[in-house]
Amino acid sequence: MTGLDEVTPHGAPVRTPGPTGASARFLWQYLRSPALVGAVAPSSAALARAMSRQARGYAHILEFGAGTGAITRQLAQDHGESRLTIFERDVRLARALARRHPNAPVWDGCLHERAAIVLGQPAHCVAVSSLPFRSLPASVLGPTIEIVEAFLLAHPERKLVQYTYGLRAPFDVSTPRLAWARHGRVWTNVPPAGVWTLGRRD
Numbered sequence: 001m002t003g004l005d006e007v008t009p010h011g012a013p014v015r016t017p018g019p020t021g022a023s024a025r026f027l028w029q030y031l032r033s034p035a036l037v038g039a040v041a042p043s044s045a046a047l048a049r050a051m052s053r054q055a056r057g058y059a060h061i062l063e064f065g066a067g068t069g070a071i072t073r074q075l076a077q078d079h080g081e082s083r084l085t086i087f088e089r090d091v092r093l094a095r096a097l098a099r100r101h102p103n104a105p106v107w108d109g110c111l112h113e114r115a116a117i118v119l120g121q122p123a124h125c126v127a128v129s130s131l132p133f134r135s136l137p138a139s140v141l142g143p144t145i146e147i148v149e150a151f152l153l154a155h156p157e158r159k160l161v162q163y164t165y166g167l168r169a170p171f172d173v174s175t176p177r178l179a180w181a182r183h184g185r186v187w188t189n190v191p192p193a194g195v196w197t198l199g200r201r202d
Contacts, residue, residue: 061082065088066093066097085104159199164196
């Protein structure tokens, strides 16, 4: 697939089967691929703000698994001076994001299929993720963690911002060079979500 910023920011609205509206599109995707969506409702405004706070001070922001764009909107609002690049597996959701954020490159497909884009970012870069690591199928989980870890290990100032519904860290890292830190829980989200960051120990 091509980067959607090259083909979809302009033009006629995409016609998609099933329900319409952000929440309905999210539910439609959940019913089609629950393991790849990992939630039953879009992120709340409170969770979006909590995630966005962790991206302060970065000139380049990547968003992994943007979905219907709840966190994307907050990132664009809070960090208008930063370069935002968006990744969303589902092509229909990615096209909708490209229309709403014409200044941000939007890439469809699984994250590991976009490894060159992820790894080619400037050193001072943060990744804000809504990927459902604990529910991803093994065929997707392994390559996704591999690319995330490679992104973080390439430069010491990089970090991953991730939320999870469970009490454990979002996923198990494969190297002691990376460590998770927890930044509280957003109880008003449905379901409540913990905010974590992952970065290099050194």
